[in-house]
Amino acid sequence: MNIILMGPPGAGKGTQASRLVNEYGLTQISTGDLFRKAINEQNQYGVIAKYFIQFGHLVPDDFTIQMVRDYLKDNTFENGFILDGFPRTIVQARELESIAKEFKFNIDAIVNLDIPQAKLIKRLSGRRTCKDCGSTFHVEFNPPKQEDICDKCGGELYQRSDESEEAVQVRLETYNRQTKPLIDYYTMKGTIININGDQPMEDVFKDIEKALEDK
Numbered sequence: 001m002n003i004i005l006m007g008p009p010g011a012g013k014g015t016q017a018s019r020l021v022n023e024y025g026l027t028q029i030s031t032g033d034l035f036r037k038a039i040n041e042q043n044q045y046g047v048i049a050k051y052f053i054q055f056g057h058l059v060p061d062d063f064t065i066q067m068v069r070d071y072l073k074d075n076t077f078e079n080g081f082i083l084d085g086f087p088r089t090i091v092q093a094r095e096l097e098s099i100a101k102e103f104k105f106n107i108d109a110i111v112n113l114d115i116p117q118a119k120l121i122k123r124l125s126g127r128r129t130c131k132d133c134g135s136t137f138h139v140e141f142n143p144p145k146q147e148d149i150c151d152k153c154g155g156e157l158y159q160r161s162d163e164s165e166e167a168v169q170v171r172l173e174t175y176n177r178q179t180k181p182l183i184d185y186y187t188m189k190g191t192i193i194n195i196n197g198d199q200p201m202e203d204v205f206k207d208i209e210k211a212l213e214d215k
């Protein structure tokens, strides 16, 4: 099964994606994670991405699409994949449709996590991410057993560079302007599944599972 997971910054895309990975053996393809890896490796995508990400802007479509295309071409997905945070513009959505035709795969479900904007700031400012394995925690909603230490691998927890107040504000505005129109785009095609993301993580996951089973 191949899934698109959509939602504003901090909606819980990464949190739910890792549950879907554990439950169904899907591969998570997070464009944000791929860009952060590229930035650490200082490769061709990283140099460009760093500039846009630190200020909360989207990385230009052509780079993003090329990166996703390469990833889909170079990897096999035994049980399918979750696109976490891609597409984020109408241009990316259209390109994904032609990549799917070319590589002969289907998108089986488009899941949109719906949550009021006011809740997102708290989620983002409390998030802690593991430097080593990428697991995410929240100081209030999902605290690690030991402060600033990852429960899973013992790695150090950090706050992402795009979690400053200014960058978060720009990310939310960018989402409203460039990504939210995708909800209408997929609604018109009749393919979107809206999930209430404003509930405990377990309940969000149960709703996603149920919606996928009903398909």
Ligand code: AP5
Binding pocket: 007, 008, 009, 010, 011, 012, 013, 014, 015, 016, 030, 031, 032, 033, 035, 052, 053, 056, 057, 058, 059, 060, 064, 084, 085, 086, 087, 088, 089, 092, 123, 124, 126, 127, 128, 136, 137, 138, 139, 141, 142, 162, 171, 197, 198, 199, 200, 201, 202, 204
């Ligand atoms: P990306 O890394 O994808 O960031 P984002 O979309 O802003 O989303 P986040 O990862 O911040 O949030 P999330 O929805 O994964 O939430 P999480 O599960 O962590 O992208 C970063 C940047 O890369 C972009 O700004 C852009 O510059 C660039 N980029 C990426 N893709 C691109 C594209 N396609 N095109 C162009 N540029 C692109 O949860 C957040 C916190 O809340 C955590 O602490 C978690 O523990 C907690 N939490 C989760 N669920 C719940 C719940 N139900 N209740 C309480 N707390 C919860």
Ligand code: MG
Binding pocket: 013, 014, 015, 030, 032
């Ligand atoms: Mg994420």
